[in-house]
Amino acid sequence: MKVVVIGCTHAGTAAIVNTAQLYPEAEITVYERNDNISFLSCGIALYVGGVVKDPHGLFYSSPDQLAALGVNTNMRHEVTSIDTDHKKLTVRNLVNGEEFEDTYDKLIMTTGSWPIIPKLEGIELDNILLCKNYNHSNTIIEKASHAKRITVVGAGYIGVELVEAFQMNGKEVTLIDGVDRILNKYLDPEFTDAIQESFQNKGIKLALNQTVTAFEGSNGVVNKVITTHGEYETDLVILCIGFRPNTELLKGQVDMLPNGAIIVDNYMQTSRKDVFAAGDSCAIHYNPTGKKSYIPLATNAVRMGTLVARNLVDQTTRYMGTQGTSGIKIYEDNIAATGLTELAAIDAGLQVETVTVTDRYRPEFMPTSEDVTLKVVFEKGTRRILGAQLMSKVELTQSINTISVCIQNQMTVDELGFIDFFFQPHYNKPWNFLNTAGLQALSTTAKKEPSHV
Structure with a gap:
């Protein structure tokens, strides 16, 4: 079996x-257009901020490690076209310009995503940067x-x-x-208001509800x-507008x-037989709505990439979907969310x-006992849990993973009240806040409810 993998992202690795x-026994060939693989882009801010001193810790694999598994890894090679009818592809060596063809029995598309770059006047000026990969972080x-x-x-x-x-x-910072x-996609106003207040207290200028129309510069900067x-x-601009999937190679060939x-089934196969996809290049099954959505997260990617391998020959392990669970630490606040916010649920027509x-x-009798704020969103009528958000000074974000499991298993908010959680005064109360x-x-x-007495 000849397997070709295009893109060595989280899902690809x-x-x-x-x-x-x-x-x-499989012959595995990888084509990656960059000069490195498996960079944890979620660690860029930690690297930029100096929390992570050695960036090599942000890589969890390497071409040498893949070669040790018998994988033929081709770095700085770009696939320029794919013919899914005949299971062929064209490849360009970006070092010497050589082009050649290759074939496959199974194709795995893990081409990831790329930052959205607006078409604005002055966008070509120096010191306007993207934030996605290792080279970006160094720049x-x-x-x-x-x-x-x-x-x-x-x-x-x-x-x-x-x-x-x-x-x-120590920089003067403006956020537009x-x-x-x-963070409007992840949190409702009662949480974002608190974060914005902490930003403003730190001297950060918030320029919200306004759109960039142009950039100006002098001497090309x-x-x-x-x-x-x-x-x-400004002296420097970082564009963090969002991401688009890198899927032009399969445009018109898969759904x-x-x-x-790219839309995949429950076993990571596309609408074209023997073509699989995972990670930021494809859609996920979003359990809160039951629909296909685009939620590029490293956690989604590694799960889906693992499932591709398990289902490459036979359908053995079904994809359970995702809740888009995520977390972030801003100054002293530990924040996490899963599923739909209240406003997103309303926008979805729920x-x-x-x-x-x-x-x-x-318990309050402990030496310290910080507050935690938890918001749970549930469907009216069915009372099915659709999402949750949490914020606290103490680290309690793992509780959102528990809510994620509840959503995945279509539990109700009433059932949440009686789930069995342990009690130990160091960690919680007899009634856990969930x-x-x-x-x-x-x-x-x-x-x-009306009285029937």
């Missing part, structure tokens, strides 16, 4: 390693060392983490986003960002979402209710 282990560090004023465009996870890192390094809240609401002088994300609890996470949220939702419903 997982697919390659597991394929080599499960099918030792950001080098440029930021000479910059006093830094502007980050895009208030998603990467943008927000970079803002914190730059501020802690087209909507009126940071950016020095001003123009938006729909004003102008911001895709409108944004180009009728929902919510319950929010703020409680001490362990139980408390479920009980509060149950109590509220009981008050609404």
Whole structure:
């Protein structure tokens, strides 16, 4: 069996390693256009901020490690075309320009994603940077060392983490986003308001609900960002607007979402036989809505890449879908979320209710007992849990993983009230705060029910 893997991202690395282990007789060939593999881009802000001193720890594999598994790894090689009818592809060696053809029995598409680059006046100026891979991170560090004023465009996870890192390094930071809240895809206003307040208390300028329209510069270097609401002088701009799947190679050959994300079945196979996909190049099955969505996360990628290998020959392990569970630490706040926010659920056309609890996470008689705020979103009628968000000074984010399992198994908010959790005063109360949220939702419903006496 001849297996070709295009792209050695998180999903690609997982697919390659597991394929080599499960099918030792297979001939595995990898084509990667970059000069490195398996870089943890979620660690860029930590690297930029100086928390991670040695960037080599952000790589969890290498061409040498794959070669030791018998994998033919071709770095700096770009696949330029794919013919799925005849199972052929064309490859260009980016070092010497040589082009050649290859064939496959099984094709694994793990081409990942690429940052969205807006077509704006001045976008070609120097010191306007992307933030995705290892080379980007090194460029950001080098440029930021000479910059006093830094502007980050895009208030998603990467943008927000970079803002914190730059501020802690003594930079004057401006964060621009087209909507009126940071992290709006992950958190509801009661959480984002608190984060924004902490940013403003640190001197970070928030330029929200405004869109970048142009960049200006002198001597070929950016020095001003123009938006729909004003102008911001800057020495460096980092674009963190979002990502698009790298799927042009299969356009018109497999089913895709409108944004180009490849649609796969429950066993990671595309609409074309023997063509599989995983990671940021494809859509996921989003359990809260039951629909296909595009949620590029490393956790989704490694799971899907592993599943590709397990289902490459026979359908052995079914994909359970995802809740898009994620976490972030901003200054002293530990934050995590899973599934739909209240506003996202409403936008999806769902009728929902919510319950929010703020409680001490362990008994007040302990030397310390910090507050935790938990919000649970559930469907009206069925009371099925659709999402949750948590914030606390103490590290309690693993509780959101528990809610993720609840969503995956279609549990109700009422059941949450009676799940068996251990009690130990060092860690929690007799009623865990997850139980408390479920009980509060149950109590509220009981008050609404008419009396039959």
